[in-house]
Amino acid sequence: DQQVKQNSPSLSVQEGRISILNCDYTNSMFDYFLWYKKYPAEGPTFLISISSIKDKNEDGRFTVFLNKSAKHLSLHIVPSQPGDSAVYFCAASAVEGAQKLVFGQGTRLTINP
Amino acid sequence: DTAVSQTPKYLVTQMGNDKSIKCEQNLGHDTMYWYKQDSKKFLKIMFSYNNKELIINETVPNRFSPKSPDKAHLNLHINSLELGDSAVYFCASSQDYWQPQHFGDGTRLSIL
Numbered sequence: 063d064q065q066v067k068q069n070s071p072s073l074s075v076q077e078g079r080i081s082i083l084n085c086d087y088t089n090s091m092f093d094y095f096l097w098y099k100k101y102p103a104e105g106p107t108f109l110i111s112i113s114s115i116k117d118k119n120e121d122g123r124f125t126v127f128l129n130k131s132a133k134h135l136s137l138h139i140v141p142s143q144p145g146d147s148a149v150y151f152c153a154a155s156a157v158e159g160a161q162k163l164v165f166g167q168g169t170r171l172t173i174n175p
Numbered sequence: 176d177t178a179v180s181q182t183p184k185y186l187v188t189q190m191g192n193d194k195s196i197k198c199e200q201n202l203g204h205d206t207m208y209w210y211k212q213d214s215k216k217f218l219k220i221m222f223s224y225n226n227k228e229l230i231i232n233e234t235v236p237n238r239f240s241p242k243s244p245d246k247a248h249l250n251l252h253i254n255s256l257e258l259g260d261s262a263v264y265f266c267a268s269s270q271d272y273w274q275p276q277h278f279g280d281g282t283r284l285s286i287l
Binding site: 064094096098103104105106107108111149151155162163164165167168 | 179215216217218219220223231233265267273275276277278279280281
């Protein structure tokens with residue numbers, strides 16, 4: 063019963079190109095979505111978020127897109143840099159259970175020089 | 176000046192023992208959380224506290240008991256440790272429940 067899924071366990075991208083990480087969810091009550099980045103032996107670090115009233119949110123090189131009808135969100139990183147190599151987690155919450163973040167299993171992004 | 180700090184970073188112990196993991200945040204946040212990351216890498220919430228009050232208890236065995244002496248601290252005590260408790264445990268905090276959470280670096284618990 064995994065409500066948030068990241069179907070790609072890993073992704074490899076050339077430095078300077080665009081990285082696209084995908085996330086699907088099943089619970090239509092989710093209305094707040096976040097992306098976290100995690101380096102080995104460290105905790106996840108908040109990257110960017112989007113609420114369900116928007117379909118796009120941009121912060122520097124990072125853009126999150128939300129397609130509510132498809133229950134799909136994606137994180138675009140452009141241009142990709144070596145320091146972006148990390149595990150990226152998608153997370154979602156609903157107003158009713160707003161203190162409860164449901165995480166995907168993560169996608170390991172590797173940026174190749 | 177670590178924002179969310181957990182101790183210890185590593186914990187190796189025998190089955191049946193009782194152990195505690197401590198968490199402190201210096202961000203002035205009102206809400207704190209414990210998460211478990213299992214072998215499949217899923218991060219799952221265990222507990223959340225808001226101003227020392229338990230808000231979420233996510234069907235965790237009652238061998239796990241969180242304690243919040245003040246809103247800057249949320250400790251996790253585990254009784255009668257079992258092999259399945261081996262995981263990485265993350266503490267987190269947020270200003271309010273709709274704000275992004277800040278995570279500690281995790282405690283890797285290994286049960287022999």
